[in-house]
Amino acid sequence: MKFATLPNGTLDGRLVVVSKDLTKAVDATVIAPNLLSVVQNWQEKAADLQALYDLLNAGKVEAAFDFEPSACLAPLPRSSQWLDGSAFINHGKLMEEAFNTKPIPDFDTIPVMYQGASDDFQGPTADILMPNEEDGIDFEGEFGVITGPVPMAATLDEAAQAICLLVQINDWSLRSFGPREMATGFGFIQAKPSSSFAPVAVTPDEMGDAWKNGRFNLHLNITWNGERFGEPHGSEMNFSFPELIAHAARTRKLNAGCIIGSGTVSNKSRDAGSACIAERRVIEKIDLGEIKTQYMRFGDSVRMQAKFDDGRDGPFGVIEQKIIANK
Numbered sequence: 001m002k003f004a005t006l007p008n009g010t011l012d013g014r015l016v017v018v019s020k021d022l023t024k025a026v027d028a029t030v031i032a033p034n035l036l037s038v039v040q041n042w043q044e045k046a047a048d049l050q051a052l053y054d055l056l057n058a059g060k061v062e063a064a065f066d067f068e069p070s071a072c073l074a075p076l077p078r079s080s081q082w083l084d085g086s087a088f089i090n091h092g093k094l095m096e097e098a099f100n101t102k103p104i105p106d107f108d109t110i111p112v113m114y115q116g117a118s119d120d121f122q123g124p125t126a127d128i129l130m131p132n133e134e135d136g137i138d139f140e141g142e143f144g145v146i147t148g149p150v151p152m153a154a155t156l157d158e159a160a161q162a163i164c165l166l167v168q169i170n171d172w173s174l175r176s177f178g179p180r181e182m183a184t185g186f187g188f189i190q191a192k193p194s195s196s197f198a199p200v201a202v203t204p205d206e207m208g209d210a211w212k213n214g215r216f217n218l219h220l221n222i223t224w225n226g227e228r229f230g231e232p233h234g235s236e237m238n239f240s241f242p243e244l245i246a247h248a249a250r251t252r253k254l255n256a257g258c259i260i261g262s263g264t265v266s267n268k269s270r271d272a273g274s275a276c277i278a279e280r281r282v283i284e285k286i287d288l289g290e291i292k293t294q295y296m297r298f299g300d301s302v303r304m305q306a307k308f309d310d311g312r313d314g315p316f317g318v319i320e321q322k323i324i325a326n327k
Contacts, residue, residue, distance in 0.1 A: 001017065001046075001049055001050060001053045001202070001203045001206070002017065002018040002019070002020065002022070002053070002200050002201070002202045002203075002206060002315065003015060003016070003017060003018065003028075003035055003038070003049075003075060003165070003200065003201050003202075004016050004018050004025065004067070004069075004072045004075060004199050004200050004201070005034065005035055005072060005073045005074065005075050005076070005077060006071055006072060006073065007071075007073055010034070011077060011078060012033070012034035012035070012036050012037075012076075012077055012078065013034055013035075013073045013077050014027065014029050014033065014034060015027075015028045015029055015031075015032055015033065015034050015035050015037075015038065016028055016067075017049060017052050017053050017056055018067055018200055019056050019057055019064075019067065020057050020206070022067055022069070022200065022315075022317060023066065023067055024056060024061075024064045024065065024066065024067055025056075025064065025065060025066075025067040026052065026056050026061045026063055026064045026065070027063065028049060028052060031045055031048045031049055031052065032045050032049070035075055035076055035165075035201065036076060036078075036079070036256075036257050038164075039146055039147070039148055039164050039165065039256045039257050040148075040256040040257065042148050042164055042256070069124055069125070069199040069200075069317045069318065070124070070125045072123050072124055072125075072199035072200075072317075073121075073123045074121035074122060074123050074124075074196070074197035075146075075165070075167060075197055075199070075200065075201035076121060076146060076197075076201075076257060076259065077120075077121055077123075078118060078119045078120065078121060079118045079121070079146075079257045079258065079259050080118065080254075080255040080256070080257045080258050081115065081118055081254060081255070081257075081258040081259070082115070082116045082117065082118035082121075082195065082258075082259050082261070083113055083114070083115055083116070083244075083248050083258065083259070083260050083261070084113065084114055084116055084142070084171060084260075084261035084263060085111050085112060085113045085239065085244045085247075085260065085261060085262060085263045086111070086112040086113070086263035086264075087111060087237045087238055087239040087240075087243075087244060087262045087263050088236060088237055088238060088262065088263055088264060088265060088266040088267075089107065089108060089238045090236065090266045090267065090268050091263060091264045091265075091266030091275075091276075091279055092104070092107060092112065092263070093107075094266070094279050094282045094283065095278065095279070095282070097282055097285075097286070108238070110247070111239045111243060111244050111247045112263075113244065113247060113248060114187045114188055114192075115187055116171075116187075116188065116192050116195065117192065117194060117195075118259070120194040121194060121195055121196070121197055122194050122195065122196040122197070122321075123196070123197070123199070124196065124197065124198050124199045124317060124318060124319045124320065124321070125319075125320055125321060126196065126321060127321065127322050127323075127324045128172065128193070128196065128321050128322070128323050128324065129324055129325070129326040130174070130193070130298070130323055130324070130325065130326060131325075131326050133295075133296075133297050133298055133325075134176065135174040135175075135176045135177065136173075136174055136175030136176040136177075136178075136278075136295045137172075137173075137174060137175075137295050137296035137297075137300075137323055138172070138173045138174070138175050138276050138277045138278055138295055138296065139170050139172060139173075139222070139224075139275075139276060139277070139296070139302045139304075140170065140171040140172065140173055140263075140264045140275060140276040141168075141169075141170060141220045141222050141230075141232075141264065141265055141275035141276065141304050142168075142169040142170070142171050142220075142261045142262050142263060142264060142265060142275070143166070143167070143168060143169065143216040143218075143220070143234055143261075143262045143265065143306075144166070144167045144168070144169045144259055144260060144261040144262060145163045145164075145165065145166055145167070145241050145245070145259070145260050146163075146164050146165040146166075146167060146201060146257065146258070146259050147162045147163060147164060147245060147254060147256065147257075147258045147259075147260065148162050148164050148256045149162065149253065149254065149255060149256045150162045150245055150248075150249045150253060150254035150258065151249065151253055152249055152250075152251065152252055152253045153249065153250060153251075154245065154246050154249045155246065156242045156243065156246055157242075158246075159241075159242040159243075159245035159246040159249065160214060160241075160242040160245075162245060162254075163204060163214075163241060163242070163245070164203070164256075165201040165202060165203060166201065166202050166203070166204055166206075166207065166211070166216070166315075166316075167197055167198065167201050167202075167259070167316065168197065168198035168220070168304065168306050168314070168316040168317075168319065169195055169196070169197055169198075169261055170195065170196040170197075170302070170304055170319050170321070171192070171195045171261060171264070172192070172193045172194070172195060172196065173191060173192060173193075173276070173278070174190065174191050174192075174193060175191070175277075175278055175295060177190040177191035178191045195261075196319055196321060197319070198304070198305075198306075198316035198317045198318065198319050199316070199317040199318075200315060200316050200317045201316075202315045202316065206315050207315065210308055210309070212235075213240055214240030214241045214242045214243070215234055215235055215237045215240055215241070216234035216235075216237075216262070216306070217233070217234060217235045217309070218233070218234050218306045218307060218308060218309075218314050219231040219232070219233050219234075219306065219307045219308075219309070220232055220233075220234065220265045220275055220304060220305075220306055220307075221304070221305050221306070221307050222273070222274075222275055222302065222303065222304050223302070223303045224277075224296075224300065224301075224302050225300055225301055225302075226301075226303075228273065229273055229274065229275075229280075229302075230272055230273020230274045230275055230280075231272060231273060231307070232265040232266055232267040232272045232273065232274065232275050233265070233267055233272065234262070234265055236266070236267050236268065237262055237265075241260060241262070244260050244262075245260055248260060264276045264279065266279060270283065270287070277293060277295055277296070280293050281293050296323050297323070298323055298324065298325045299322065299323065299324075300322070300323050301320065301321065301322045301323070302319075302320070302321060303318060303319065303320045304318070304319040304320075305317075305318045305319070
């Protein structure tokens with residue numbers, strides 16, 4: 001199934017079911033008012049939503065309307081928790097060098113994760129307000145999952161079974177604040193503005209063979225101001241999503257609607273490009289001896305779209321956003 005959220009004056013928006021080809025949608029609030037309600041009541045709602053999805057794809061829903069991704073909010077405009085990992089070890093090692101930080105103990109064997117703000121997620125085409133160009137404005141292309149309830153000390157099987165939906169994320173960063181906040185030993189605050197999401201959240205079956213071993217086997221194609229930036233592949237994720245979920249739930253339960261992020265998608269091959277500017281900058285430093293790429297400026301835009309290995313568009317739609325000064 002595929003879901004999106006349209007604005008209706010409430011904090012959680014209204015639920016719509018989206019057709020497989022992302023061209024049509026139908027209001028689903030007769031089944032559940034919003035997507036948060038769906039994941040909170042998955043066992044009770046899934047069958048009715050599947051029936052509506054099947055009818056929509058068969059062209060048998062009179063109330064269907066044209067799907068406009070630009071009208072969408074984030075699939076979950078707010079959630080119980082937003083927990084972001086750093087599951088691509090290649091990226092993490094490069095960031096250690098970029099910020100000249102001490103190596104993280106057990107980085108290869110224990111997932112790294114921080115808890116971010118979950119009360120103000122941005123839609124796929126919303127202008128992104130930033131306070132200052134000198135803060136090191138950076139995009140970070142990621143994949144993520146939305147869970148149902150997860151018990152404390154969940155097993156990997158329990159963690160896998162808790163995955164309800166898959167999403168595509170741009171986890172914005174302000175790099176100037178990162179080194180100090182990491183050095184404090186506390187979590188990110190100023191370094192992490194509100195994250196953005198592609199318009200559509202999908203059930204894992206919509207991915208076919210591209211959802212394998214708890215990973216997104218997709219390219220994440222990214223352009224910056226219309227120029228190719230990278231298309232790293234999600235298969236190189238060192239920790240699977242069930243492993244990330246189990247890590248997050250080791251000492252506490254997770255409520256339904258928790259979003260777990262992969263961290264920046266990153267590949268060992270330089271040919272794949274990058275999913276964030278900071279990674280490109282440190283690669284330039286390593287390979288060229290100097291940093292050439294600057295961070296984003298007001299008026300810059302970024303576009304992100306997942307792609308299947310055969311070149312077909314991924315199931316999530318497109319994130320396409322512009323940086324605007326917060327005045």
